Amino acid sequence: MHIFEFIRPTDPAAAIAAAAQSKTAQQGADVRFMGGGTTLIDLMKLNVETPDRVLDINRLSLDKIEDTADGGLKIGATVRNSDLANHPKVQKDYLVLSQAILNGASAQIRNMATVGGNLLQRTRCVYFRDTAMSCNKREPGSGCPAITGHNRTLAILGTSEHCIATNPSDMCVAMAALEATIHVQGSKGSRVVSFGDFHLLPGNTPHRETVLEPGDLITHVTLPPPVVGSKQLYLKLRDRASYEFALASAAVMLTIASGRITHARVALGGVGTKPWRSPEAETALAGKPANDATFRQAAEAALRNAKAQSENKFKIELARRCLTYALKMASMS
Amino acid sequence: MSNDDLKSQPADPTRRKFLLTSGSGVAASLVVGYVPALARDAAGEVDLAPTAEGPNIEGAVPITLRINGREHSLRIDPRTTLLDCIRETVTLTGTKKGCDHGQCGACTVHVNGKRVLSCLNLALMHDGEEITTVEGLGTPDAMHPMQAAFLACDAYQCGYCTSGQIMSAVALLKEPCGTDDASVKELMSGNICRCGAYSNIVAAIQQVRKNV
Structure with missing residues (x-):
């Protein structure tokens, strides 16, 4: 592991000032915030991440879950995944988020991983994680051997000729469907970023994964007020029953009145280069009867632009069936 | 091995102490060479008591860890994971290193009563927190x-x-x-x-x- 200086800032302003000196907030950052460490320490051991300074933000009092004035929820950046998933209001009003988190990682990792860190979870692409290999995300311009190599688990939506790495987060899929808002404090002040705008498609800059700039500190995430009568479900399909990343997952929210869908939110995981909200599926569901044919049509729409690689063609139909089944199970809940 | 042979073993025949004191065996020399923080007395016996300080490393920083109710004032390389600190610096070897990448759970310990993976934590993140390892759960005579x-x-x-x-x-x-x-x-x-x-x-x- 690259040697680094360990610093525990006393307040967010000090953390932001220290991080603002980094040349980037993306891959190659020389200053990193440390939350739970579950991704960052792993990648530091692999020399994929080599920060000169590590800023421990765990004692900045960003660990509260509070009601907002409009009836939504404010979730601090260092709230642990397990605390969020087991929070009574999350279990009652944002069930899809609780289910998504509890389907991810293990109990130990959920006790460590933070909400802010999970927003920045890095891909499990084996080429990204191995410094002996080329990778456009890790070393811009070096090439993407995944496109012609081992790509069974990699993305089918949002890919480019430069990168097909999957976003591995479960939590983010639910937050995309819930239309969460990310609150950032930076050296130029505070700003809010809607969830759909936070992660970037790889395009020809796969090393840029989010809109964060040097010094930007995610302070909290807010969820809008719960949708009354919303039926929610997170379904995750993977190679083993637990403690495994998704091959395909779906976060769905349905409101049904007199047999017709009056409100639908859909996001997919394990298939996209970012947490994959599907407005195509939502449009296909809106106003339609809540039945198998509608659900399948929504899944067809969600995967219409999917592009398979040599080993992952199966994921297109897997994702369709995952979404179809999730919608059906949610409608019956 | 007969029952008589078994009876002739030391009173506390832990596998680690056996390896560390079993003469010139290859395993013994490898294990001794691997553990930097152990101290030997004049007779060559290994002192398995936790050491007050870790090895003298350039750039080491001070930290106080509370492990199983006991405070350890240490100096460690900032890169030291909680796992390596517990095993190599404090020499509590009940906690195991499996994959060292958060994929196996062998290194699970409790921090402030909650289970975490000590391989994906820096020791420095836990200054002053309450850490429990398997040695803190019970003893052979009074098991959890x-x-x-x-x-x-x-x-x-x-x-x-x-x-x-x-x-x-x-x-x-x-x-x-x-x-x-x-x-x-x-x-x-x-x-x-x-x-x-x-x-x-x-x-x-x-x-x-x-x-x-």
């Missing part, structure tokens, strides 16, 4: 009920994952978990057992839960 249940249910084979399994299982007792075996399996999925002792591990945990 979970340790006794693992013994009664034969919930291990090689034993390498066992301390992590037990630390996870003890933490699980205080977590939201359904009463059925499937719920226990789901919450124990972060602890891999390559011997495949899973069914007996679940039986041990369920035995303790019934009695809590």
